[in-house]
Amino acid sequence: MPHLQIQARALGDPTRHRIFRAIASADGPCDVASLTEQFGLNHNAIRQHLAKLVSADLVQESVAAPSGRGRPRLQYLVAPAAESRWGVTGPYERLSMWLAEALATNETPVELGRRVGREEYRPAGGSAGPIEDLAAQMSHQGFDPTVTGSGDVVEIVLGECPFASAVLVSPDTVCGVHLGLAEGAAEAIGGIEVESLSPRDPRTAHCVLRCRVTSTD
Known part of the structure; x- marks a missing residue:
């Protein structure tokens, strides 16, 4: 069955559709307890x-970050595959809003990305270390990351570019936002620094973030 048809069928249930909309409109991840209270x-x-x-x-x-005794709770966010569909804001809508803010604040693309990366950071939870947490943040932004290497210096290969068409028009601007998103998320996580971004052709993606783990605490 085509992917879009599978999603449409899943949203065909009115209650499930309302739950999806609640997750999509939430400021952060939702969990079972909050949704139970909201929907009765x-x-x-x-x-x-x-x-x-x-x-x-x-x-x-x-898995949310542990908080006290008991099993860590599960949390839910809208998947990148649902963006620009079913009333969910997509990557180009987000990029246009970010750039509009940058015009008003006189931020550079990297500064803009850093701010957004910090503001939109959501802990990966579980036993994730800094590199896994950073990869999770890039996944939430739609980059389909893969971690390569081990030790203090590792690379995150970005398998998708959610802003590919925009990169073709203004690579310095959009790649600057990409780098800033990673740097801002790394600042929020702590224990990891983004040393560089090596851009590739956005149509085939696989740009590379070079990162250094500074602490695993």
């Missing part, structure tokens, strides 16, 4: 709806 359903019903949304690649599931 039991935990199992919410989990079943979330499982359908995850299976349809509409929502991403991750």
